[in-house]
Amino acid sequence: MIIPLLKVTNLSKSYDNIVGCKNISMSLYPGEVLGIVGESGSGKTTLINCLSGNLEPDRGKIIFNINNKETDFLNISESEKRKFIRTDLAFVHQNPRDGLRLNVSAGGNIGEKLMSVGYRHYGNIRSLATKWVNKVEIDKSRIDDLPITFSGGMLQRLQIAKNLITSPNVIFMDEPTGGLDVSVQARVLDLIRSLVNELNLTVIIVSHDLAVIRLLADKMIVMKNGTVIESGLSDQVLEDPQQEYTQLLVSSVLQV
Amino acid sequence: MIEVKKVNKSFTLFNQNNAKITVFKNLNFEVNPGEIVALKGPSGIGKSSILKMIYGSYIIDKGAIIINNKNIATLSAQEILKLRKTSIGYVSQFLKVIPRISALDVIMEPLLNSGDNKNNAYKKSIKLLKDLNIEKNLWHLSPLTFSGGEQQRINIARGFIKDLPYLLLDEPTASLDSRNRDIIINLIKAKSNRGVSIIGIFHDEYSRKKLNVREIDLNIETKH
Numbered sequence: 001m002i003i004p005l006l007k008v009t010n011l012s013k014s015y016d017n018i019v020g021c022k023n024i025s026m027s028l029y030p031g032e033v034l035g036i037v038g039e040s041g042s043g044k045t046t047l048i049n050c051l052s053g054n055l056e057p058d059r060g061k062i063i064f065n066i067n068n069k070e071t072d073f074l075n076i077s078e079s080e081k082r083k084f085i086r087t088d089l090a091f092v093h094q095n096p097r098d099g100l101r102l103n104v105s106a107g108g109n110i111g112e113k114l115m116s117v118g119y120r121h122y123g124n125i126r127s128l129a130t131k132w133v134n135k136v137e138i139d140k141s142r143i144d145d146l147p148i149t150f151s152g153g154m155l156q157r158l159q160i161a162k163n164l165i166t167s168p169n170v171i172f173m174d175e176p177t178g179g180l181d182v183s184v185q186a187r188v189l190d191l192i193r194s195l196v197n198e199l200n201l202t203v204i205i206v207s208h209d210l211a212v213i214r215l216l217a218d219k220m221i222v223m224k225n226g227t228v229i230e231s232g233l234s235d236q237v238l239e240d241p242q243q244e245y246t247q248l249l250v251s252s253v254l255q256v
Numbered sequence: 257m258i259e260v261k262k263v264n265k266s267f268t269l270f271n272q273n274n275a276k277i278t279v280f281k282n283l284n285f286e287v288n289p290g291e292i293v294a295l296k297g298p299s300g301i302g303k304s305s306i307l308k309m310i311y312g313s314y315i316i317d318k319g320a321i322i323i324n325n326k327n328i329a330t331l332s333a334q335e336i337l338k339l340r341k342t343s344i345g346y347v348s349q350f351l352k353v354i355p356r357i358s359a360l361d362v363i364m365e366p367l368l369n370s371g372d373n374k375n376n377a378y379k380k381s382i383k384l385l386k387d388l389n390i391e392k393n394l395w396h397l398s399p400l401t402f403s404g405g406e407q408q409r410i411n412i413a414r415g416f417i418k419d420l421p422y423l424l425l426d427e428p429t430a431s432l433d434s435r436n437r438d439i440i441i442n443l444i445k446a447k448s449n450r451g452v453s454i455i456g457i458f459h460d461e462y463s464r465k466k467l468n469v470r471e472i473d474l475n476i477e478t479k480h
Contacts, residue, residue, distance in 0.1 A: 002334075029334050186355040193354060197369055215354050219333045233333045235313040242315065244270035251271060 003065050005030045005202055006051070006170060011060030013046050019226040020046035024060070026221060026231065028170075033196060033203045035217030035234060037210060037249070043226040044206045045174060051204065052172045053085045064088065066169045087117050090163035094175035096155035100147050100162065106133065107143040110162050117166045132161040136191060153184035157191060164195060173205040177212060189215060210253055214238055222246050258287040258310065258422060258453050263319035265305060279305050283319070285472050289421070292444065292454045292467050297474035303457045304349070307424040310455070311346045312336040323422060341370055346424045347415035351399060351407045359390065359399045363413045370418065384413045389439055404431040409440070416443060423447060425456035429463045441466045 004027035013020040021043035028034050036044045049055040051062060053073070062073040066088055076084070093099040100109050110129040111119075119125050133143050136157035138150075147155055156176065163171060176192065177185040193216055196203060207213055213220055213234055220238075221231040222245070230243045241247045266278040279302040287293045295303040308314040309328070310321055316329040324343055331339065340346075353362050360381055367377035385395055388409045394402065399410040412428055428444070429437045444467055448454055458464050464471065 032334065032337075190354050190356045197365065214352070218337055231333075233312060233336060236315065236333075239308065240267075240314040247270050 002029055003068075004028055005032075005065055007061075007063045007065070008051065009061040009063075011047070011050060011057050011062065013050055013055060013057040019043070020055075021050070021223070022226040024228055026228070028202060028204065028219075030202055031200045032219060033201075033205065033217045035213035035220035036204065036206045036223060037208060037213055037220060038223030039208070042223040044223055046226075047223070048172045048174060048204055048206055052089055052091050053081060054091070064170070087166065088169045090166070090168035090171045092159055092163050092171065092173040092176050094178045096147075096152070096159040099159040100155065102147045104146070105144050106138070106147055106150070106158055109147065109158065110165055113162050113166055128165060132165045133158075135195075136161040137187075151184075152180055153188060156180060156184075156188050160188075160191065160195070164199070164201075167199070169202060171201055171203045173203060175207055176205065177209070178207070192216060210238060210250065222249065257289060257322075258455065259320070259322040260285050260306070260310075261320045261322065263309065263321065264317045265302065265309065265314065266317060280474075280477075283477055285477065287453045287455055289451045289453050290448055292448050292456065292469045294464050294467075294469035294471050295455065295457050295474060296471045301474045303474065304426055307346065307426055307455065307457070310422075311340065311344060311424055343420055344422045344424065345415045345418060345420045347412050347426060347428050349426045349430070351411040351414075353399060355400055356398055358396045359402070359410050360385065360395045362399060362410060363417055366414060366418050380417060381413070384417060387439065387443065388413055389436060405433065405436060408432065409436065412440060412443070416447065419450070421452055423452050423454045423456075425454065425458075427457050427459055430459055437463065438466075 006028040008024055008026050011024040012022050024047055036047065038044050046055065050057040057074065064071040064073055071084055073081070091099065104112065107126070107129045110132060111125045114125050114128060130140050130143060133140055138154055138157055147158060150158065177188050180188060189212065195201060196216070205216060217234045219232065220234045221228045222237065222243070223229065224245050230237055230241065230246045237246060238250055241250050260283055263280060263283040265280045266276055269275045269277070285293070295306060297303060305314055309316050310323070312328055312331070319329065321328040323339065326335070326339060328336065363381040363384060364377040367380065368374065390406060390409060394406065399407050402410065408428070408431055415423065425444070429440050432440060441463060444454065458467070458469070
């Protein structure tokens with residue numbers, strides 16, 4: 001029996017009287033990509049913010065099991081938690097400007113991340129950064145340029161490089177292709193997908209775009225009013241949805 | 257062996273006045289190693305639904321489908337993912353891929369995902385592309401720009417590239433000319449000779465005859 005990399009039990013978070021997410025339970029196994037879908041306000045972002053340590057949930061349990069080491073995420077000290085987030089988790093924001101420092105060079109953004117997990121040797125940092133800039137298809141001649149000079153798609157690819165360079169164990173992505181135009185979207189999707197396969201990444205991805213979930217996610221959950229109303233294999237949930245709301249969601253997608 | 261035991265399947269369409277469509281009641285059949293079973297019956301009777309239930313993309317309402325001593329109806333999502341990776345190949349009617357990925361990469365992907373090395377995956381994929389009569393100048397292009405018949409052959413290549421004990425084929429010979437159809441028929445035969453259990457939907461009599469299939473007539477099997 002494989003142990004889940006992440007096990008969530010009865011997780012709840014409210015904002016005063018407003019429900020963010022309620023009684024969420026789920027498991028994620030190594031190498032799996034989990035998609036979270038649901039309309040605006042359904043609690044998707046609240047959920048991944050709780051799981052990634054950006055928000056403190058009111059109740060519930062979050063257990064990570066990485067290399068046979070169990071971490072009770074909500075019951076460790078603040079300093080242990082910060083270290084865990086730095087070394088084991090990564091967060092790709094919808095808007096790359098939220099995940100990058102725009103007044104620091106592209107290479108500097110990546111180097112900073114490496115230094116945060118203990119890299120000190122400039123040559124090593126530089127060569128790893130160059131390798132990753134290349135991996136996300138940014139010309140290495142741009143490594144010393146400021147991100148302000150980058151296009152939206154390049155910024156998103158830079159943010160992905162910055163997040164993956166330290167080999168985190170779980171990567172959270174909040175609408176990673178949301179703000180990009182369609183042709184750039186395909187390129188970023190293709191990049192995420194090939195990195196997921198090549199590096200056997202474990203990913204939780206939030207998207208309102210069912211096509212993105214279909215192409216990237218192995219499993220998915222559907223959220224409504226803060227709760228999970230349906231979950232399963234992505235192709236099963238999309239092709240044979242069992243809940244009224246999921247059927248509505250799936251049948252509302254426009255066909256090209 | 258694949259065993260389908262007392263399977264029921266229906267769909268409830270909540271957004272269309274809760275209409276309930278019953279597809280099967282008490283469906284039973286089995287497929288032995290090396291055997292090719294063809295599902296027969298008019299459009300809409302549920303041929304594709306059977307393949308999707310075996311593959312786990314449709315829920316099995318009642319009954320069991322046994323593969324490798326495992327009941328698909330009760331497996332968890334990650335158990336089904338694992339079973340697909342190690343045992344079940346599925347060729348759908350239509351190719352679904354990300355734009356921009358080349359035909360060669362689309363075919364190599366299942367091998368790379370199960371840990372095969374790049375060089376080996378490359379060689380196997382090139383051979384299959386040649387066997388399938390796909391022109392060399394197409395190999396590095398996205399299949400989304402290909403003709404229907406070419407896309408279908410890429411889809412078949414992706415489903416056939418691994419040596420898996422079970423194969424589900426949804427109209428693999430549908431939009432092909434006679435020469436390419438014969439190529440596919442020979443590939444299917446080769447799989448069957450190696451002991452693969454195959455369930456397919458073949459729209460034409462010619463393919464069914466050539467493949468020497470055992471037919472399962474859903475009109476008779478699913479009388480309800």
